[in-house]
Amino acid sequence: MRKCDFFIVGAPKCGTTSLAKYLDSHPQICMSRPKETNYFSYQYIVAQNLYYEKPSIVTAEQYQQAFSHATCNSVLGEGSVSYLYYEGVAQRIYAHNPNAKIIISLRNPVDRAFSHYLMDKRIGHISATIEEVFTKPDIFTKHYQQYFLLGRYYEQIKRYIDTFSANQVMVIWDHQLRNDHKNTLELICEFLEVASNENLYSGKVHNQYKSPKNSLIAKLYESQSARNAARLLPAKTQSFLKKSLFSSQDKPSLSNDFRARVENYYQKDLEKLSLLLSDKHPLTWIHSQCE
Numbered sequence: 001m002r003k004c005d006f007f008i009v010g011a012p013k014c015g016t017t018s019l020a021k022y023l024d025s026h027p028q029i030c031m032s033r034p035k036e037t038n039y040f041s042y043q044y045i046v047a048q049n050l051y052y053e054k055p056s057i058v059t060a061e062q063y064q065q066a067f068s069h070a071t072c073n074s075v076l077g078e079g080s081v082s083y084l085y086y087e088g089v090a091q092r093i094y095a096h097n098p099n100a101k102i103i104i105s106l107r108n109p110v111d112r113a114f115s116h117y118l119m120d121k122r123i124g125h126i127s128a129t130i131e132e133v134f135t136k137p138d139i140f141t142k143h144y145q146q147y148f149l150l151g152r153y154y155e156q157i158k159r160y161i162d163t164f165s166a167n168q169v170m171v172i173w174d175h176q177l178r179n180d181h182k183n184t185l186e187l188i189c190e191f192l193e194v195a196s197n198e199n200l201y202s203g204k205v206h207n208q209y210k211s212p213k214n215s216l217i218a219k220l221y222e223s224q225s226a227r228n229a230a231r232l233l234p235a236k237t238q239s240f241l242k243k244s245l246f247s248s249q250d251k252p253s254l255s256n257d258f259r260a261r262v263e264n265y266y267q268k269d270l271e272k273l274s275l276l277l278s279d280k281h282p283l284t285w286i287h288s289q290c291e
């Protein structure tokens with residue numbers, strides 16, 4: 001059984017889809033199909049009865065099939081963002097391949113939470129406001145986890161460093177991939193021990209915020225069946241429909257008061273993360289403004 005060589009384990013809404021797409025274009029790298037197999041986390045997702053309807057790969061045979069398009073010399077990678085949060089996953093990956101490399105992409109946790117909320121609202125998973133979710137965690141337990149607990153990065157990252165080793169874990173910031181993509185991708189290639197390739201960055205950012213242009217489209221997009229059917233269409237048709245039916249304009253924003261409350265919620269966690277990584281960057285997120 002071939003072992004997966006590296007894992008992009010999260011966090012959700014932190015540029016992992018774009019990163020996986022860029023790396024998949026590298027001639028030495030083969031990313032799994034699908035990108036998110038959830039093979040090492042599916043038991044936790046099922047036990048929690050999480051509201052997303054993404055299928056998981058559950059057998060070793062299915063997991064091998066996810067890399068069936070790889071050549072014998074390919075460096076194998078996958079990008080299941082559920083792997084960062086659930087406690088037992090790091091150990092399961094280690095048992096699979098103790099020499100695996102781990103890539104973790106992070107984002108300002110306030111911005112990450114709001115981006116995650118907007119995605120869920122767009123596809124019909126939540127009708128309450130994000131303020132309601134934040135103030136009523138006992139009522140919106142799973143949504144509170146997805147928007148806020150997933151952004152408490154310290155324990156999640158420490159778990160991977162403790163399970164593997166610091167030199168097997170690479171943490172990047174989403175703005176590095178956006179604003180300094182050439183150098184960031186070169187560092188990732190060096191980390192993965194593959195040749196540097198200046199053609200990895202396509203210029204396309206995947207999973208950007210888009211909102212339906214009218215209420216009818218919004219209602220249709222809430223249907224899981226409609227979204228599944230759309231995924232079966234040719235790529236060019238999907239692209240045309242996205243441009244025709246969705247807009248990237250008028251992205252909602254958080255109120256200053258609520259942003260300050262959530263920043264305060266994350267402050268101690270970011271301070272510990274900064275010490276763990278010997279990196280002052282997380283501290284710049286405290287009392288920052290959404291880009």
